Amino acid sequence: MSSPRLKVQLASPREAVGAADSLLAEVHFGSETRRDSDDPRRIRVGLPPLFLGPDRERWFTSGQVTRGWEGDIGFAHSDDLLFAHLLIPDTTDMAAAARSAYARLFAFLRGREHTGLLRIWNYFDRMLEAAIDPALDRYQAFCAGRHEALEAARIEASGLPAATAIGTDVPGLLIYVLAARGPGIQVENPRQVSAYHYPREYGPRSPTFSRATLKFWPSGYQLFVSGTASIVGHASLHEGNVPAQTEEVLDNLDTLLETVREQMALEHPPGLDLVKVYVRNPGDRDVVHQLVRSRLGADQQMLVLHGEICRRELLVEIEGLHA
Numbered sequence: 001m002s003s004p005r006l007k008v009q010l011a012s013p014r015e016a017v018g019a020a021d022s023l024l025a026e027v028h029f030g031s032e033t034r035r036d037s038d039d040p041r042r043i044r045v046g047l048p049p050l051f052l053g054p055d056r057e058r059w060f061t062s063g064q065v066t067r068g069w070e071g072d073i074g075f076a077h078s079d080d081l082l083f084a085h086l087l088i089p090d091t092t093d094m095a096a097a098a099r100s101a102y103a104r105l106f107a108f109l110r111g112r113e114h115t116g117l118l119r120i121w122n123y124f125d126r127m128l129e130a131a132i133d134p135a136l137d138r139y140q141a142f143c144a145g146r147h148e149a150l151e152a153a154r155i156e157a158s159g160l161p162a163a164t165a166i167g168t169d170v171p172g173l174l175i176y177v178l179a180a181r182g183p184g185i186q187v188e189n190p191r192q193v194s195a196y197h198y199p200r201e202y203g204p205r206s207p208t209f210s211r212a213t214l215k216f217w218p219s220g221y222q223l224f225v226s227g228t229a230s231i232v233g234h235a236s237l238h239e240g241n242v243p244a245q246t247e248e249v250l251d252n253l254d255t256l257l258e259t260v261r262e263q264m265a266l267e268h269p270p271g272l273d274l275v276k277v278y279v280r281n282p283g284d285r286d287v288v289h290q291l292v293r294s295r296l297g298a299d300q301q302m303l304v305l306h307g308e309i310c311r312r313e314l315l316v317e318i319e320g321l322h323a
C-alpha cells in the first residue's frame with residue numbers, strides 16, 4: 001500500500017526538483033499564465049510574488065506518477081491523487097468561459113478513477129470589469145457560468161469542494177484541481193454564511209465552493225482551506241483598513257480550524273503547513289506579511305502574491321493547506 005501523503009514544498013527559481021519521480025505538480029507564480037506541453041505537471045500562473053524568494057509550489061505524492069493530456073486537459077496522477085488543469089484563453093464572455101471550462105472538467109473527471117474533487121483553483125483576468133451583461137462584473141458572470149455547469153451536470157450547489165478565485169493581470173481562465181478516488185468532507189465556517197447561500201446582492205448565482213475540504217487517509221488527513229477574506233456573515237468588514245481585514249481573515253481561519261477540531265474530535269486544531277496570501281495593492285505587502293507572521297509564527301511557509309479579490313473593498317485573502 002502506498003502512503004497517500006501529499007507534501008507541498010515552496011521552491012525558488014534555481015532549486016532542483018528532488019525526488020522528481022514523485023512530483024505530481026509544480027505551480028509556478030509569475031508574470032504569465034501558461035502550461036508546458038512537454039510536461040503537464042508544470043503550470044504557470046500570472047500572479048507575481050510580492051517578495052523575493054520562493055515562487056513555486058511543488059506537490060509530491062507517493063508511488064508512480066503517470067501523466068498525459070486528454071484533449072486540452074493536462075493531468076498527472078498517482079494511485080491516490082490526480083492533478084488536472086485547463087486554460088480557456090479567450091474570456092471575452094466570462095460566463096460562457098466558466099460554463100465551458102466546468103463542463104469540460106466534469107466530463108474529464110467522469111471518465112477517470114479519481115472523481116472526488118478535493119480542491120479547485122480559479123484564476124482569471126479583469127475580475128471586476130463589467131461583464132457582457134453590464135449588470136454584472138466578470139466575477140459574478142464567472143459564478144453564473146460555474147453554477148450553470150453544475151446544474152447541467154446535476155451537481156448540488158453545495159457539492160463543490162474548497163476553492164480559490166483570484167483575478168490576474170494576464171488574459172485567460174486557468175482552472176486547476178486536485179482530486180482523489182473518493183470525495184472529501186466539506187467544512188463550513190460558523191462565522192460566515194456558506195458562499196452558496198450568499199444573498200442575491202452579491203450576484204444572481206451564488207459562488208459554489210465550501211470553506212474547506214477534509215480528506216482522511218489510512219495514515220492521516222489533509223485539510224484544504226479555501227481562499228478566506230474579511231467576510232463575516234456575508235458582509236465585507238473593515239473597508240479601506242488592511243490591518244483590520246488581515247486580522248479578520250486570521251480570525252476566520254482560527255474559527256475554521258477550531259471547527260475542524262471539534263467536528264473530528266481532534267486533540268488540536270490542524271496546523272497550516274502552507275498559506276498563500278493574495279494582496280490587492282502591492283504597497284500593503286509588508287503590513288500583511290508582518291501580521292500573518294505574528295499570528296501564524298515566524299517559520300510559517302508562505303507565498304505572498306499580487307492578485308485581485310472578488311469584491312472591490314476586499315484587500316487581502318488567505319488560503320491554506322494542512323498535509
Ligand code: 3EB
Nearest residue numbers: 163164165207209226227229
Ligand atoms: C468569499 O468568501 C471570498 O468563487 O470560488 C473565496 C474562495 C472567494 C473561492 C470562489 C471566492 C471563491 O466569498 C471569495
